[in-house]
Amino acid sequence: MKLQSGQVAVVTGAANGIGRALSEALHARGIRVVLADIDGEALAQAAAEIGPETVAVPTDVSDPAQVQRLADATLEHFGRVDLIFNNAGLSAGGPIWLVEPGDWRRIWSVNVEGVVNGMRTFVPLLIAAGRGHVVNTASLAGITTGMFNGPYAASKHAVVALTEVLRGELALLAPEIGATVVCPGPVDTQMMRAVTDGIGALLGDGDGDALPPQPAEGWFAALSPGQWQRLAPTLAPIIHLAAEMMPAARAAEIILAAVESDRLYVTTHPHWTPQVTDRVTRMVADLDAST
Ligand SMILES: NC(=O)c1ccc[n+]([C@@H]2O[C@H](COP(=O)([O-])OP(=O)(O)OC[C@H]3O[C@@H](n4cnc5c(N)ncnc54)[C@H](O)[C@@H]3O)[C@@H](O)[C@H]2O)c1
Known part of the structure; x- marks a missing residue:
């Protein structure tokens, strides 16, 4: 979809990080932005800093009624909507059997149901207008799997699947509407820094050979000393992710370019896609070997 001055975009999770950067990049193109976030204070500040022609609507995306109010507020203020960015998301870590039921529900309700609420509410408006684009934020964790982020990976796989299905349905029933999934x-x-800083604090500035002390809190504390001994040496590469981090403003530009060229998938780190190839190759080899 061609991005043009005068269009209206709704961005969830807009108070911080990628959502805020998307809001800034859209605003710089003359697009009017409705910023939505559960953190009302940070949201108001973000909207004020980005400038005029922005509206802040405090919203918990896991609540369908609040997402409906977001749509109502968008139409009240601007009379139209062209783009919906279902970007709000949370992460939680730990081995699958140690993640608390409340954490599973929290991640699922925001990362998956939040995206579903956005699509259920805004897609009919885009179809009625005869134009528009849906952008759902997943993760590389939605197309590859690693350890100790089971709820996050499962939720992001769901976002990829939902966007693939949406795109097919729209192609048949409303081909003027596009859909993109961001990985x-x-x-x-702040989400990514919390991970790298947290592991950095845990490992300290040891020489890498000494076993760091096992934390007394969080899921690490639930491991046996033997499990901690096996896990701790594998954590150091997580700190090095900091060196791979892309500025959110650059990520936003990459995402908007994908919207403009109407691509289904987009990532900030294309040099990591061999991980996807490896996974699919392994999957196909096992499937082909099934008898
Ligand atoms: N930063 C990364 O490296 C990275 C990598 C892959 C995917 N992602 C995804 O990108 C998206 C944005 O992440 P980010 O890194 O900018 O994180 P962030 O923590 O900086 O921003 C997320 C925003 O979402 C808001 N939010 C949380 N729960 C909400 C709810 N229920 N309703 C409305 N808003 C809510 C938070 O208040 C916050 O402002 C997420 O979906 C995340 O999973 C991020």
Whole structure:
């Protein structure tokens, strides 16, 4: 979809990180932006800093009624909507069997149901207008799998699947509407910093050979000393992700370019896609060997 001055975009998770950078990049193109976030204070500040022709609507995306109010507020203020960025998301870590039920629900309700609420509410408006584009944020964790982020990876796989299905349905029933799924690698935001800084603090500035002390809190504390001994040496590469982090403003430009060229998939780190090839190759080899 061609991005043009005068269009209206709704961005969830807009108070920080990638959502805020998207809002800034859209605003710089003359697009009017409705910023939505659960953190009302940071949201108001972001909207004020980005400038005029922005509106801040405090919204918990996991609540369908609040997402409906977001749509109502958008139409009230600007009378139209062209783009919906379902970007709000959370992460949680730990081995699958140690993640608390409440954490599973929290991640699922925001990362998956939040995206579903955005699509259920805004797609009918785009179809009625006869134009528009849906942008759902997944992750590289939505197309590859690593350890210790089971709820996050599962939720982001769901976002990829939902966007693929949406795109097919729109192609048949409303071909004027596009859909893109964003699969970022590490982007410099509070979410990613929390991971790298947290592991950095845990490992300290040891020489890498000494076993760091096992934390007394969080899921690490639930491991046996033997499990901690096996896990700790594998954590150091996570700190090095910091060196791979892309500025959020650059990520936003990459995402908007994908919208303009109407691509289904987009990532910030294309040099990591061999991981996807390896996974699919392994999958196909096992499937082909099935009898
Ligand atoms: N930063 C990365 O490296 C990275 C990598 C892959 C995917 N992602 C995805 O990108 C998206 C943005 O992440 P980010 O890194 O900018 O994170 P961030 O933590 O900087 O920003 C996320 C924003 O979402 C908001 N939010 C949380 N729960 C919400 C809810 N229920 N309703 C509305 N808003 C809510 C937060 O208040 C916050 O402002 C997420 O979906 C995340 O999973 C990020």
